[in-house]
Amino acid sequence: MDLEIIITYSQISLAVLLVVMIILQKSEAGAGGLFGGGDLEDTSHFKRRGYEKVFFVSTFIVAFLFIASMILPRIIFS
Numbered sequence: 001m002d003l004e005i006i007i008t009y010s011q012i013s014l015a016v017l018l019v020v021m022i023i024l025q026k027s028e029a030g031a032g033g034l035f036g037g038g039d040l041e042d043t044s045h046f047k048r049r050g051y052e053k054v055f056f057v058s059t060f061i062v063a064f065l066f067i068a069s070m071i072l073p074r075i076i077f078s
Helices: 003-024 030-034 051-076
Strands: none
16 A cells, blocks of 8 residues: 555544544533533532543544644655
């Protein structure tokens, strides 16, 4: 397979994975936070522990890999 095709499929896979990971994260704002409501005092003391922390950090790793997969091929193939 051509390297550009592999990179394209990896970018699509990382994009889908990143969207799914962001959607699955627990939102402390709730539906009221979407429209400007919600209680800020309850959400300001939230700490991620255990599974939530691992999931949060892995979301950043996938985001970094996605951004790198967008930038590096432009540098390499130009």
